[in-house]
Amino acid sequence: MATNSDALLAAPGIRQAAVRSLEHRFFKAVAMLFPLLTFAGFARSYYLKFLSDAPPLPGGTAVHIHGLVMSAWVVLFSVQAYLGATKRIKLHIALGMIGIGLAAAVLVTGTITSLSAVKRGGTFPGFTPNEFLMIPTFDLVMFAAAFIAAIIWRRRPADHKRMMLMTMLCFLPPSLARLPLEVVMQLGPIFFLGVPILIGAAAFAVDSYRRGRVNRAFAVALGLFTVISPIRLVLAKTETWNDIAEALVRIY
Template sequence: MHLARPQQRTRFFLAMSLVFLAIALTGFSTTYFIPLATRTLHAPPVIHVHGILVFSWLLFLILQSGLVQTRRMPTHRRLGAYGAALAASIVVSGVAVGLHATRRDLVNGADPFVIGQMVNILIEMALFGGFVAWAIAWRRDGEAHKRLLMLATISALAPAWLRLRHLMPGVPNPFVTFALLADALLLVAIAADWIRQRRVHPVYLWGGGFMVAVHLVEIWAIESAPWQRLGRWLMDVPAT
């Protein structure tokens, strides 16, 4: 079986890391960076902390991919512990941001979508943290390790994709449309595997398949009765 050279494989993951950063910068441009630059952003500290952590993760991913490409593996391994701590901090701050955003949106009424979104946020943070933990556990298997980190980042970028609706207001049903576009990055990764190696790594099949299945359930169930009951319990919203 023909295998791509390590440098070719690594270059792809570095390129994808740069794509992830571009998506995040574009998605949050209208709701965070531009208001921040024009001093019109009014947000609690937790929003800024979470934003710093997420963008630190994206920059960390670029750095680590670059270190692998230049074969500076000892440095790459030493920095791994910082990545683990960063990911754990993102999970904690992400839940905190979700609580803040849901409470803020509930001021305008107990909309079913708003109530259900907190459940989705908890699932997304668990998914991101789970993929990172899996990647750490399999850190000695470089091929699986880097693909698991890619899946974690694809999943974490969903909020940036959703905010693209402000740049493309004509997109119908943005929650569904941009959620599907976010997961389409998995198809790019699968295609890259197939083109270079004529096979798809099992991490993409099992881990990626699980990620897509979870996102489809979230889209379908956000306003369902179980989601609403759990969301109301989490946010202490009385049943109507």
Template sequence: MVATTITPVRTSTGYFYVWMAGLCTLIAFGGFAATYWLQLAAGTFVGQPILHVHGLIFSAWPLLLLSQTILAANGRMEHHRAWGVFGVALASAMVILGLTVAIRGLNVRLAAGEGNVARAFMLMPLGAITIFAGLFIAAVLNVKRPEWHKRLILAATCAALFAAAGRVGFLIATHGGGPGMRPGTGPEPPFSTPAPDGVLMSLVLMIGVIYDWRTRGRPHPAYLIAIGVFLAHAFVGPIVAHTAGWYAAMDALATLGR
């Protein structure tokens, strides 16, 4: 009787994460559709080869999350753990590639004369990469605490999707973009509060908060911590990004890509 009562709850909870992983996958591919995937199909995408490697690696992450949640929901934990090792390698590659592409982009914009606008805009990619890395490391450290681990992995994925969410503002500002257009191919708009990426992805995590409230009676601390970090990035980050200290730090960082 006990087994009959508990099993459906576990299955329902497990498949909640499958649905969330599916939503993250839609955001990842949908967010980049107009500025990458459709342009790639039409032959209008303009960019260095490293951008294709970057796109491939970052696109693999939500797909891995989806497959991992399906394995966990179906009780295939031995396969889930085995693929987790690949996840560590993939996350490491994402951080390295993310930093490399961000620094290269900064140098291109500085050379184009964008100055402090380019320096301030660096908070977007650097913030996303740093938050992703921090949440992923926390998830790995909590691998034996599954309630923390799975929520931190979901939150890390949302951080990795900041760029996809940020494309929404770009498409609105450019009236849907156009052939060859993407953030970085023209002067960046002034970076102001709030940063839309952190706000939008906080709303995605709020789905988890609401689900926890309905199934646990309270939200898990992992969600609250992640949302707090996302909102700090969205509201406090842009203020920091327009300080002399940040500008100096970005000039120092730019020298690494020269």
């Protein structure tokens, strides 16, 4: 017969198991959110474009390569999140090596596509092409920083998972900016930069509550993400950034 002391000793273990179970479900939910928002944002302009009579996408082959690479990244992210949540660690690690190469391809094709858009005069209302280049540039820089941190902390699962979640937040703005919603045009950057911050804050709050403590790496990364997102809107309007953008476009 179990004694009260046995129950007390078992309680912490039961709580830890419950927290891990909740954490696994949480990251499974995140794994579903990323592809859903990506598809919703790019359905009309890319994934379901064949259903309309819209003209071909500007940018040619480079845009299609970037679309393929980003789609592969979204799928891999979701698969990796699922594998981690279901403790299929060996396969998760094996696919992680593919992820490193794919992340590099994301950065290269993302840069090329962004610069190509500037040359074509592509932008969002309220920005010149040079000014708007700041948005994808910072997305790519923050993605690279979060992914490198995730690789460095690959043997620290709690930190690794949360840095990978940050990589997802970095790539939500392009999808959100393309959602066929009136609020997107009404609020502009407030919407497509603000929503990822809100999602990150909600994830952080739920994560901290479930664990009973704050993950410091997640807190710092999300804090930087929250501060940098609005600051880049100010920097985009500066003459210094315009000169940098001009130089980047000339090099391209």
